[in-house]
Amino acid sequence: MSDTQQSFSISELASEFSVSTRTIRFYEEKGFVTPRREGQKRIFSAADRARIRLILRGKRIGLTLAESVEIIDMYRTDGSDEEQLGALLEKIDERRKALQQQQRDLRDMLSALDEVETLCRQARGAEQNGTSESQRGAAASGRPSAA
Amino acid sequence: MSDTQQSFSISELASEFSVSTRTIRFYEEKGFVTPRREGQKRIFSAADRARIRLILRGKRIGLTLAESVEIIDMYRTDGSDEEQLGALLEKIDERRKALQQQQRDLRDMLSALDEVETLCRQARGAEQNGTSESQRGAAASGRPSAA
DNA sequence: TGTGACCTTTACGTTAACGTAAAGGTAAGC
DNA sequence: GCTTACCTTTACGTTAACGTAAAGGTCACA
Numbered sequence: 124m125s126d127t128q129q130s131f132s133i134s135e136l137a138s139e140f141s142v143s144t145r146t147i148r149f150y151e152e153k154g155f156v157t158p159r160r161e162g163q164k165r166i167f168s169a170a171d172r173a174r175i176r177l178i179l180r181g182k183r184i185g186l187t188l189a190e191s192v193e194i195i196d197m198y199r200t201d202g203s204d205e206e207q208l209g210a211l212l213e214k215i216d217e218r219r220k221a222l223q224q225q226q227r228d229l230r231d232m233l234s235a236l237d238e239v240e241t242l243c244r245q246a247r248g249a250e251q252n253g254t255s256e257s258q259r260g261a262a263a264s265g266r267p268s269a270a
Numbered sequence: 271m272s273d274t275q276q277s278f279s280i281s282e283l284a285s286e287f288s289v290s291t292r293t294i295r296f297y298e299e300k301g302f303v304t305p306r307r308e309g310q311k312r313i314f315s316a317a318d319r320a321r322i323r324l325i326l327r328g329k330r331i332g333l334t335l336a337e338s339v340e341i342i343d344m345y346r347t348d349g350s351d352e353e354q355l356g357a358l359l360e361k362i363d364e365r366r367k368a369l370q371q372q373q374r375d376l377r378d379m380l381s382a383l384d385e386v387e388t389l390c391r392q393a394r395g396a397e398q399n400g401t402s403e404s405q406r407g408a409a410a411s412g413r414p415s416a417a
Numbered sequence: 418t419g420t421g422a423c424c425t426t427t428a429c430g431t432t433a434a435c436g437t438a439a440a441g442g443t444a445a446g447c
Numbered sequence: 448g449c450t451t452a453c454c455t456t457t458a459c460g461t462t463a464a465c466g467t468a469a470a471g472g473t474c475a476c477a
Contacts (some may be wrong), residue, residue: 133473142435144454163442184274184375185332187433194379197386202393209394215387222380223448228331229376232341233369240362246349247356247442275436290466291424296465311474334463388422 131167135160139172140158150178155192184225194218278314280305286319287326298323319332331372341365 137144150156152166156174158165174195181191193214200211284291297303298312303321305312321342328338340361347358 132453145437146436148455150386153434165454169373180375180378182434183332185330188435194382197383200390202390202396205394208390211390212387215383215390219380219383222383224374225331226376226380229369229373231327232331233366233373235341236344236366236369238360240359243347243349243355243358243362247352249349253311254332281424292465295425300464328442329464336463407474 129169131169131172133165136167136172136175140175140202142179147175150175150188153188155188184222278316278319280312280314283319283322286323289324289326294322294325297325297335300335302335331369 131139133147137147145157151158155178156167156171158167158171160166174260178188178191179196181188181194186194197211197215202208262264278286280291281292284294298305302325303314303318305314305318307313324342325335325338328335328341335339336361344358344362347354349355
């Protein structure tokens with residue numbers, strides 16, 4: 124009961140996305156969503172909901188709201204202005220480079236975590252059976268070692 | 271003249287990492303780096319430099335300083351306390367999940383950018399030769415389409 | 418000797434992204 | 448008619464991560 128639905132209350136969206144209603148009102152203040160009103164109450168459309176989802180995705184990777192919105196609004200640009208299209212293509216390239224750098228950083232961090240985990244499991248094994256020497260056989264850490 | 275070097279001034283590091291000296295002093299205030307002093311002046315070790323590099327890597331993927339430091343300090347944990355090792359393994363798993371979610375989000379955003387770029391190039395092509403129909407042949411966007 | 422190029426400390430200012438009251442309206446249900 | 452569950456607005460508070468003076472020390476160099 125949510126994906127065929129086409130209008131949402133503020134608390135519905137808040138609980139769906141695990142954010143406060145304040146957060147959503149804040150997004151409206153900033154103009155990132157524009158719910159219509161029914162009396163006083165905000166009624167959010169499926170489009171509003173989608174924008175919120177995208178904003179939160181941006182947040183998870185460390186974008187500011189403004190940055191997320193900039194990306195989201197790239198979809199909205201009409202293809203009628205040649206100059207704007209050029210500017211948009213440049214922005215896309217810029218963003219892509221940043222995101223690719225992030226991918227590299229993420230990969231590095233994840234392999235760092237794997238490394239620490241391996242050390243950690245070795246230390247634990249060593250402590251449990253009293254030996255501080257290397258383990259028998261391979262580093263059976265349960266996780267594949269980035270083959 | 272930097273990788274065999276073992277001590278650094280504040281402005282050397284600042285310019286190397288393209289941050290302000292204020293930023294580095296701020297990191298010291300927070301205890302993330304602990305340069306020794308020569309008179310009044312801060313002298314940073316290669317270890318300090320490495321920590322700064324890691325902090326900035328964390329920043330690029332949207333971690334707070336505290337989060338970066340938490341990850342960095344995982345390396346420092348000695349394997350002597352069984353209970354701590356367990357806690358550390360849990361933390362690692364938590365972090366890994368978040369980072370993996372970030373990877374998914376990044377992938378999605380990058381393919382969204384690709385999509386917008388394609389639309390954009392099509393629109394530009396259409397405008398330039400006056401036709402709003404589809405382009406001749408394949409979508410020759412210069413970029414491989416995630417083969 | 419003065420003028421840059423660095424370095425220092427102290428301290429108030431700023432922005433983003435909300436949190437947190439406070440005070441009140443409305444509709445459902447007992 | 449009263450409570451409970453939502454909803455509203457207005458508005459001040461908070462945290463992170465620095466920015467930005469202001470005021471001054473030190474060393475080399477012309």
